[in-house]
Amino acid sequence: MNKKSNGYSKRIVLHFTKEIWDKPIVYRLVKDYDLIFNILKASILPRQESYLVMELIGDTKETFDRGIEYLRRSGVSIQPVEKDIHWLDNKCVHCGACVSICPSGAFTIDRSTMMIQFDPNLCSACSLCVRGCPVRAVEAEL
Numbered sequence: 076m077n078k079k080s081n082g083y084s085k086r087i088v089l090h091f092t093k094e095i096w097d098k099p100i101v102y103r104l105v106k107d108y109d110l111i112f113n114i115l116k117a118s119i120l121p122r123q124e125s126y127l128v129m130e131l132i133g134d135t136k137e138t139f140d141r142g143i144e145y146l147r148r149s150g151v152s153i154q155p156v157e158k159d160i161h162w163l164d165n166k167c168v169h170c171g172a173c174v175s176i177c178p179s180g181a182f183t184i185d186r187s188t189m190m191i192q193f194d195p196n197l198c199s200a201c202s203l204c205v206r207g208c209p210v211r212a213v214e215a216e217l
């Protein structure tokens with residue numbers, strides 16, 4: 076969370092179900108709720124679950140909270156973006172799930188050894204891999 080001189084902002088992840096992926100929900104944040112957003116990452120797939128990672132900015136926290144409440148009413152689930160993602164290589168079973176989940180290429184697989192590698196410099200802290208890892212080998216630290 077940031078309190079900026081030009082308003083209140085926070086980086087969040089918006090998850091859209093396949094029922095609402097094509098609704099003009101985000102557009103109304105600007106038009107009806109006086110908010111500004113910067114999209115940091117996006118995966119919009121027709122008729123599938125989609126997500127946006129964005130910085131959402133309002134004049135005040137109250138303006139910001141009204142926009143968040145509107146998103147929730149519209150069926151969007153929201154998570155804050157965590158600061159640090161830790162890969163616990165001693166727990167990792169190298170199943171590769173995180174490689175297909177990660178939108179920024181921070182998780183890769185070495186084809187010669189079939190072992191997973193993690194580059195924290197590429198990570199945007201969207202937390203998708205935290206939810207997607209079957210053995211909880213990725214943790215987010217606030």
Ligand code: SF4
Binds near residue numbers: 168171209211212
């Ligand atoms: S999803 Fe989890 S267990 Fe599978 S490769 Fe990634 S970090 Fe390892």
Ligand code: SF4
Binds near residue numbers: 176179197198202205
């Ligand atoms: S949090 Fe996980 S899925 Fe998201 S960018 Fe970082 S490594 Fe990739």
